[in-house]
Amino acid sequence: MKYFISLLLLLFSTHSILNAQKKIILDTDPSADPDDVGCMAMLHNMATNGECEILAIINSTHYKQSSLSISAINEFYNRKAIPVGDYKGYKAKIESPKENYDYHLARVYPRSLMSWIDAIDGVSLYREILASADDTSITIVIIGTMHNFYDLLKSEGDQFSSLNGIELVRRKVQQVVTMGGNFIDGKGFDRTNWGGSETLCNYTNWSCLNTERNQMCQYVIEHCPSPFIASGWEVGCGDYYNANYGNVITGQNLRTLDSTHVLRRSYEYHFLTRGETENISRHSNDQCALHYAVRGESNNYTAFTNGKITLSEDGACNWDNSINMFQGYIQKSRDKDSIAREIESLMMMNIQEVNLIPPSQPKNIVLDRKNNKLIWDKSVDKSKGSWVVGYNIYIEDHYFKMVYGNQLLFDDLMTKDTNLVLKAVNSSGIESEASFFTLK
Numbered sequence: 100m101k102y103f104i105s106l107l108l109l110l111f112s113t114h115s116i117l118n119a120q121k122k123i124i125l126d127t128d129p130s131a132d133p134d135d136v137g138c139m140a141m142l143h144n145m146a147t148n149g150e151c152e153i154l155a156i157i158n159s160t161h162y163k164q165s166s167l168s169i170s171a172i173n174e175f176y177n178r179k180a181i182p183v184g185d186y187k188g189y190k191a192k193i194e195s196p197k198e199n200y201d202y203h204l205a206r207v208y209p210r211s212l213m214s215w216i217d218a219i220d221g222v223s224l225y226r227e228i229l230a231s232a233d234d235t236s237i238t239i240v241i242i243g244t245m246h247n248f249y250d251l252l253k254s255e256g257d258q259f260s261s262l263n264g265i266e267l268v269r270r271k272v273q274q275v276v277t278m279g280g281n282f283i284d285g286k287g288f289d290r291t292n293w294g295g296s297e298t299l300c301n302y303t304n305w306s307c308l309n310t311e312r313n314q315m316c317q318y319v320i321e322h323c324p325s326p327f328i329a330s331g332w333e334v335g336c337g338d339y340y341n342a343n344y345g346n347v348i349t350g351q352n353l354r355t356l357d358s359t360h361v362l363r364r365s366y367e368y369h370f371l372t373r374g375e376t377e378n379i380s381r382h383s384n385d386q387c388a389l390h391y392a393v394r395g396e397s398n399n400y401t402a403f404t405n406g407k408i409t410l411s412e413d414g415a416c417n418w419d420n421s422i423n424m425f426q427g428y429i430q431k432s433r434d435k436d437s438i439a440r441e442i443e444s445l446m447m448m449n450i451q452e453v454n455l456i457p458p459s460q461p462k463n464i465v466l467d468r469k470n471n472k473l474i475w476d477k478s479v480d481k482s483k484g485s486w487v488v489g490y491n492i493y494i495e496d497h498y499f500k501m502v503y504g505n506q507l508l509f510d511d512l513m514t515k516d517t518n519l520v521l522k523a524v525n526s527s528g529i530e531s532e533a534s535f536f537t538l539k
């Protein structure tokens with residue numbers, strides 16, 4: 100009997116671990132390299148599997164079409180209600196060049212984000228989602244530059260939360276996984292998102308130092324209060340001095356997908372002006388970072404954690420395990436082709452249909468006069484592959500706006516006796532039954 104009860108307990112605990120869905124905010128730079136689309140395809144398919152929820156996807160490039168391409172991809176995967184953020188700190192946004200797939204996706208595919216101007220400010224979106232999240236519940240995956248996350252860490256308390264960026268991340272974020280750096284044997288020179296390296300200019304013409312990115316990343320590494328894991332360039336791509344690390348090549352079967360499939364087309368657009376016609380496969384830098392973020396080491400990676408990362412002014416990465424700043428890096432723990440097969444199968448899965456089952460309606464709406472806002476109990480969506488992304492707010496029967504947490508800050512529009520309607524929204528954009536509240 101005792102054995103039977105232990106077995107039952109074990110089964111239950113295993114079950115709850117299997118059901119522990121990661122709540123992902125993806126920070127990406129869809130533009131020149133389609134591994135970001137490979138990563139988003141994989142993210143949507145892992146969400147369909149019930150392995151994760153996608154709380155937001157945020158762009159870090161200065162291209163007008165990048166955020167639009169994210170919206171097109173979400174729409175293609177029948178999840179048009181996922182909020183799309185954009186980095187608003189650039190002096191100006193520019194047109195994406197025709198060599199970039201985001202230029203084409205924005206032109207060709209339907210999307211609910213009509214203009215890049217309407218994309219939500221990335222830092223504000225981070226703050227709104229984190230403010231309403233359960234403690235240590237969020238996994239942030241950064242597969243672009245650090246622009247949004249750097250500004251988040253530097254942000255002050257605001258209407259969403261009185262906590263500054265560092266305290267908000269400390270409380271709400273379980274882990275940050277970032278594609279960047281280079282850590283063969285714990286050290287190497289960055290070639291990508293962390294600013295590249297002057298030293299590597301001797302070898303290639305595309306990894307020269309970007310001082311701004313280098314400095315942002317140094318700040319992030321020094322100040323990120325949550326566990327911070329790097330999936331370095333050598334994990335998904337390769338390394339010029341160590342052939343064993345080699346490229347994790349995915350995309351070889353993309354041409355078996357429908358000719359209008361957004362994933363296949365992104366890779367084809369990428370090669371349109373680059374001379375390739377037959378082979379449209381690529382390295383999998385961004386996919387490896389996400390793969391680890393959602394599935395952990397599994398049998399694919401070894402994580403070297405509980406140390407301290409430093410990034411020099413020349414892009415040299417170093418990991419020191421004598422000081423525990425909860426920072427580390429991953430390396431492949433099995434052959435690259437096996438990892439590639441697993442990633443590619445996750446990229447290629449069938450698309451989930453729109454989930455027409457509405458989430459539960461918002462309950463227990465109360466007025467928080469002290470903080471000048473309405474708060475309510477979070478709605479739930481029990482359908483596999485679907486979740487609550489936010490709440491549509493209506494004022495006197497007119498659509499007002501969507502909020503991405505269970506709080507609504509007061510606005511000039513709301514005077515005494517204003518009638519409000521709240522509806523929870525699932526990732527496909529399906530609304531719950533209405534809940535009503537009248538401001539007294």
Ligand SMILES: [Ca+2]
Pocket residue numbers: 127128129132134135242243385
């Ligand atoms: Ca990327």
